[in-house]
Structures are given as C-alpha cells and as structure tokens.
Amino acid sequence: MKLFRFSSPATFYPLAGKLIPSFAVVATATILVGLYWGFFETPDKLGGTNPQKEYYRIIFIHVPAAWMSMWIYLVLAAYSAIGLVFNTRLSFMLANAAAPTGAIFTFLALWTGAFWGRPSWGTWWDWDPRLTSELILFFLYIGYIALHSAIDDPRRADKASALLAIVGLVMLPVIFWSINCPDPNQCAALHQRSSMSQMEPNILWSMLIMTFGLWMYSFVAIFMRLRSIILDREADTTWVKELIAQEKR
Amino acid sequence: MRRRTDVLTTLFFFVIVVSLFPLGVGTEKQILRILGPGVVWVAALLASMLALERLFAADHEDGTLEQMLLTPQPLSLLVLAKVTAHWLLTGLPLVIVAPLIGLQYHLSETAQIAMMLSLLVGTPILSLIGAIGAALTLGLRGGGILLSLLILPLYIPVLVYGAGAVTVSVIDFADTQPYFSLLGAFLLLALIFSPLAAAAALRISME
Numbered sequence: 001m002k003l004f005r006f007s008s009p010a011t012f013y014p015l016a017g018k019l020i021p022s023f024a025v026v027a028t029a030t031i032l033v034g035l036y037w038g039f040f041e042t043p044d045k046l047g048g049t050n051p052q053k054e055y056y057r058i059i060f061i062h063v064p065a066a067w068m069s070m071w072i073y074l075v076l077a078a079y080s081a082i083g084l085v086f087n088t089r090l091s092f093m094l095a096n097a098a099a100p101t102g103a104i105f106t107f108l109a110l111w112t113g114a115f116w117g118r119p120s121w122g123t124w125w126d127w128d129p130r131l132t133s134e135l136i137l138f139f140l141y142i143g144y145i146a147l148h149s150a151i152d153d154p155r156r157a158d159k160a161s162a163l164l165a166i167v168g169l170v171m172l173p174v175i176f177w178s179i180n181c182p183d184p185n186q187c188a189a190l191h192q193r194s195s196m197s198q199m200e201p202n203i204l205w206s207m208l209i210m211t212f213g214l215w216m217y218s219f220v221a222i223f224m225r226l227r228s229i230i231l232d233r234e235a236d237t238t239w240v241k242e243l244i245a246q247e248k249r
Numbered sequence: 250m251r252r253r254t255d256v257l258t259t260l261f262f263f264v265i266v267v268s269l270f271p272l273g274v275g276t277e278k279q280i281l282r283i284l285g286p287g288v289v290w291v292a293a294l295l296a297s298m299l300a301l302e303r304l305f306a307a308d309h310e311d312g313t314l315e316q317m318l319l320t321p322q323p324l325s326l327l328v329l330a331k332v333t334a335h336w337l338l339t340g341l342p343l344v345i346v347a348p349l350i351g352l353q354y355h356l357s358e359t360a361q362i363a364m365m366l367s368l369l370v371g372t373p374i375l376s377l378i379g380a381i382g383a384a385l386t387l388g389l390r391g392g393g394i395l396l397s398l399l400i401l402p403l404y405i406p407v408l409v410y411g412a413g414a415v416t417v418s419v420i421d422f423a424d425t426q427p428y429f430s431l432l433g434a435f436l437l438l439a440l441i442f443s444p445l446a447a448a449a450a451l452r453i454s455m456e
Contacts, residue, residue, distance in 0.1 A: 139402035146398050150389050159453040160385045164399060167381055167446055174406070 009090050009230045010239045016223040023219040030213035034060060038206035058116045059203070064211040066109035068218060069137060070175060072102035076144070077169045080162030092158035093233065095165065096148060097226040101218050103141035109134055133175035140168040154233060255303065260342045263296040267350050278355045285354030286415035289364060290371075293343050293411075294404050297372060300339040301379040301400070302393045304331065305451070309387055318455055325444040328451070332380045332444070340372035356419075363418030363425055370432045371411040377439040377447075378403050384450035407435060 006012045038060035045053060076098045083091035113131065114124045125131070144161050151157035234240045270288045271281055308314040308331075317327050347368050351361040382400035386392040414428035 136402050136405055139398075143399040143402060146395055147385060150386075150391065150395050156453060156456060159456075160450065163381075163446065163450050163453060164385060167403070171403070 007088055007090055009093065009234055010237070012090055013227055013230050016227055020220055020223050023216050023223070027213055027216035027220055030209055030216060034206050034210035034213050037202070037209065042202045042206060043200055052120055055116065055119045058112050060206055060210045062109060062112040062116055063207055064214045065105045065112065066134065067211055068214050069102055069106040069109055069134070070172060071215070072098050072105060072218060073137060073140070073165075073168075073172060076102060077165045077172075080165040084159060084162050084166075089158075089233075092162060093226055093229045094222070095162060096158075097222045097229055098218075099141055099145050099148075100225065101221045103138065103145065105214070105218075106134060106138040106141060110138065130175070133171070136171055137175055140165075140171060144168070255300075256338050256342065259296050259300045259339045260346060262299060263292050263343050264346065264350070266292040266295060268353065271353065281354045282356065282419070285351070285356050286360070286364065286412045288354070289347065289350055289368075290408050290412040290415075293368060293372060294375060294401065294408060296343060297340060297375040298379060298397055298400060298404075299393075300335070301376070301383045302396060304335050304380060304383040305387055314451070315455065318452065324448040324451065328380060328384075328447045329440075329444040332376050332447075335380075336373050336376040340368075340376055343372060344368045356415075359422045360415055360419050363422065364415045366429065367411045367414040367432060370429065370436055371407050374407050374432070374436050374439045375404060377436075377443040378407075380447040381443055381450055384447045384454055387451070387454040407432070410435070 006015055038057060042057070045056070076095045079091040079095040079098070082088065083095065110131070113134075117126065118124055144165055147164055148157045148161040151160060231240060267289055270284065274280060274284060305314060308317070318324060320327070344365055347365050348361050351364055356364065379396075379400050382396045382403075385399065386396045389395060410428050410431050414425045414432070417424045417428060
C-alpha cells in the first residue's frame with residue numbers, strides 16, 4: 001500500500017530531509033508573527049480578576065510550551081503503541097526523536113512559569129496542581145530517555161521504553177485536567193479553571209499562532225534528530241553506505 | 250526473597266529512614282505531628298521500591314523465569330502471584346509496624362488507624378506498579394537507580410492520597426472517605442492493568 005511506503009527508515013530519511021526546510025520556514029515565520037503580535041499588538045494589561053502588567057506577555061512562550069509538552073507526550077505514546085502493535089522500527093525511532101524536544105518544552109514551561117510567578121504571585125515556585133503535574137511530566141520524559149539509553153540491545157530498548165511511555169500515559173489526563181481544582185481553598189490554584197473565553201481576542205490569537213509555530217519547530221527538531229537516529233541505527237545497511245559514499249564524492 | 254534478611258532489611262530500612270527525620274528537623278511534637286504522615290509515606294515508597302529490585306531478579310538468574318514464560322498459564326496471573334507474595338513479605342510488615350512509628354511521631358489514635366488503613370490499601374498499589382518497572386529494568390546494569398527514576402513519578406498519586414488521608418484524619422475521620430475511595434479505585438485499576446503490563450514488560454526483557 002502506498003500509505004506504508006514511507007514507514008521504512010530508508011524511504012523516510014530523504015523525505016524528512018526534504019520536509020525540514022519547509023517546516024523551518026513556516027516555523028520561523030509564524031514564531032516571528034506570533035511574537036510581534038504578542039509583544040506589540042496586544043493590550044498592556046491582562047484583564048480579569050487579577051490584572052497584570054507587561055510581564056504577562058511571557059504567556060506567549062509559557063502556554064504554547066506547556067501545550068506542546070503535553071501534545072508531544074501524546075504523540076510519543078501514540079508512536080510507541082503503533083511500534084508495539086505493528087513492530088515498525090520507524091515508529092520507535094520517531095518516539096525516540098520526540099522525547100528530548102518534549103522534555104525541553106516541559107522544562108521551558110516550568111522555567112518561564114517561575115519567571116512569571118515571581119512578579120505576579122511573589123514566588124518562584126508553588127505546589128499548584130498544574131505546576132506539580134507538569135513537573136511529573138518532566139520526570140516521565142527523563143525516565144523514558146534514561147530507560148532507553150540504559151539498554152544496550154536497541155530492539156529491547158525500543159520496546160521497553162515504548163511500554164513505559166504507554167504506562168506513563170495514565171498521568172496525562174491528570175495533568176490536563178489538573179486546573180479543575182475541586183476546592184480552590186484546598187489547593188493553591190494559580191492556574192484557575194480555564195479562562196480562555198474571557199481572554200482578549202488579540203492575546204488568544206497570538207498565543208495560538210505561537211503554539212502553531214512551536215509545533216512546526218517541533219517537526220524540524222524531531223525530523224533532524226530522527227535523521228541522525230536513522231543513520232546511527234542503520235549504519236550497517238547498504239543504503240547508508242551508498243549515501244556516505246555519495247557524500248564523500 | 251529466599252532469605253530472612255530480605256524481609257528484615259526492607260522493614261528496618263523503613264524504620265531507620267522514619268527515625269532519621271526527627272533527628273534532622275527537630276523533635277518538637279507540633280512539627281512531628283504535621284510531618285508524620287508524609288514522612289511515613291515517603292519512607293514506605295522508598296522501602297517498597299528498594300525491595301522491588303529483587304522481585305524477578307533471582308528467578309531471572311537461575312532461569313526459573315524462562316520456565317514461567319513457557320507455562321500454559323497466563324503470565325499475568327503468575328506475575329500477580331509473585332507480586333502478592335512480594336507484598337506479603339515487604340508491604341504487609343510496614344503496615345504492621347506503622348503504629349509503632351506513629352508513636353514516635355505523637356500521632357493520635359485516629360491518625361494511627363488512618364495510617365494503617367491507608368498503608369494497607371496503598372502498599373499493594375506500590376508493589377503492583379513497581380512490578381512493571383522491575384520487569385522493564387530486569388538484568389540491567391544500575392537497574393536499581395533506574396527503577397527509581399521510572400517508578401517514583403508514577404507513585405505520586407498514591408503518595409498524595411495516602412498521606413492526605415492521614416493528614417485529614419487528624420481533623421475529622423469522616424472526611425477521609427474520599428481519600429480511601431480514590432485509593433481503592435487506584436488499587437482496583439492497578440490490580441487489573443499492571444499484571445498485564447508487567448507480563449508484557451517481562452516478555453520484552455526476556456526476548
């Protein structure tokens with residue numbers, strides 16, 4: 001079937017190489033537009049019950065990074081499941097390539113959150129449910145990467161870390177719905193029930209554009225890492241040897 | 250788990266860790282009462298995790314595990330049996346010794362009961378989830394430290410609701426019901442899914 005033509009590392013390697021430049025162009029353009037819109041075309045204050053000054057603009061990095069951190073975990077687990085069911089090497093490689101990018105986004109969300117929390121709530125860190133669960137997500141990514149790198153046999157490493165990713169999936173709904181704190185008096189909920197609907201349309205739009213930009217960036221980063229992984233794993237095959245011979249010429 | 254020391258080391262690790270905290274943070278009654286539930290639960294997490302490393306290790310070394318994979322019985326059932334035996338030797342002693350620990354921390358009687366109950370429901374969940382990690386890290390160099398990295402994040406919900414039940418029981422025992430319901434739900438889910446996941450992990454590790 002044509003759909004499965006690109007499910008082999010040998011055919012996906014050149015395709016990824018061709019796709020990277022276009023994703024890179026789209027990513028750069030949308031991130032630039034999103035940042036410009038976010039920094040210059042939005043109101044100076046974030047409205048609502050807790051008005052915030054200029055520093056609220058870190059939202060354009062913070063929220064997209066947090067969304068991407070969860071989305072990439074979902075993608076990672078999905079490719080792990082596909083790999084386990086259909087036994088396709090490329091799915092495992094994709095999951096592998098996605099893990100560091102996801103971990104970096106998780107870290108970025110926590111880091112920017114700390115910088116945002118300092119001026120607005122007067123603290124770098126609080127044990128708010130969303131914050132805590134994002135930290136757990138970071139640990140899940142680290143565990144996945146650690147398990148994969150600890151096993152020498154690549155087939156076992158792929159399958160074992162894939163299973164771990166799927167087990168870790170049970171935590172994702174907890175992270176996603178952790179903003180719905182049942183009793184605001186009991187948890188220090190800095191992230192209250194989603195206030196998307198009350199948000200100024202300009203702020204919302206630049207946030208969504210930034211999310212799209214970071215998503216496109218993820219494609220670039222993941223495909224670049226994937227190409228290295230493919231070359232590393234398939235080093236003994238003839239097509240890689242031919243490729244190297246071509247490069248040398 | 251073929252030697253008596255295996256049981257005793259886990260138990261005494263638990264007791265020693267719990268006894269270290271008052272020496273570190275000060276021995277005032279007020280502070281200890283607040284810290285008690287959390288400290289006992291964290292120590293229980295660490296103790297059960299330390300014991301996990303040996304869950305499949307001995308069977309892996311002498312080849313019994315391979316024979317188990319070949320038996321006609323479903324592997325998940327065998328895993329469940331192993332986890333049950335493991336919990337009886339490493340989890341249950343913690344539950345039994347918990348009231349003694351509670352005395353060290355000046356916990357009230359109701360808090361002691363809540364602690365025993367929460368450990369009774371909670372420690373099997375730890376053993377069940379941990380079995381997945383133990384199966385995944387089977388025979389790896391530095392498996393123990395890796396196991397903690399994989400499993401501790403998954404233990405967090407159990408820790409939150411287990412320690413939460415004890416903390417709430419200090420105020421009013423009736424309020425602990427949602428905590429116990431959630432712990433019970435976790436236990437049922439873990440009973441159903443983790444033997445399956447651990448069996449799959451064993452097959453991957455033994456390939």
